Amino acid sequence: MGVAALAIDRNTSDEELQDLASEFEMREPQQVLRWALEEFGNDVALATGFGAEGCVLVHMLSQIDRYARIFYLDTDVLFPETYALREQLEVRYGVRFERRATVLSLEDQSKQFGEQLWERQPDLCCKLRKVEPLLETLGDLSAWITAIRRDQTPARATAGIVERDQKFGLIKINPLAGWSSFDVWRYIAKHDVPYNPLHNSGYSSIGCKPCTTAVRIGEDPRAGRWRGAQKTECGLHK
Ligand code: SF4
Secondary structure (H helix, E strand, C coil), X not given: CCCCCCCCCCCCCHHHHHHHHHHHCCCCHHHHHHHHHHHHHHHEEEECCCCHHHHHHHHXXXXXXXXXXXXXXXXXXXXXXXXXXXXXXXXXHCCCEEEECCCCCHHHHHHHHCCCHHHHCHHHHHHXXXXXXXXXXXXXXXXXXXXXXXXXXXXXXXCCCEEEEXXXXXXXXXXXXXXXXXXXXXXXXXXXXXXXXXXXXXXXXXXXXXXXXXXXXXXXXXXXXXXXXXXXXXXXXX
């Protein structure tokens, strides 16, 4: 494969990480995934929200090792189509998705913070239902794999293929950082990868049902997320 055999640990310098990230710019995402599994074994996991990019990585991982760890954050308010896609991917590729979620039920959340918290305080809602379960999950890992692409948001524009996640204190691997949306859909078509049917109805980026709307032609692909609010990220990626 020819990927540099640099052992990554807490003592790896930022310079060494940057060298590795530069080398990975020349590699296919599958090579990066292979390296991640060899380097971290069970201490690395893919996080997916079942977006198109996530489906690509699930397919790639299943071809390398279908027992590789994959988790998702279940906020209890995902679209029915998203839950159906989860089942479809498990059956098709023999992978298993680890469910991570807050113990705070929607009912208890309403009692404590009021009904439909996402409408009044989406940052708090994301913190409770996404960020805290993620924090707990990442606490047991040395590295995580994400499906982010640089051209999705300004906050993602500088993402390295591999980098130190300053926010959560572990290694972050973004095999698709350099891919375009075209690359993603070309891969899906070529390999007949299942994807969320909502994408065919104008939902270019799909999160929780209460906070996601379809986008109109010409709008930013993520304009349907938290429409009308300044918010553009859940707090998972900085
Ligand atoms: Fe809550 Fe919306 Fe964030 Fe989902 S995306 S956790 S519903 S604020």
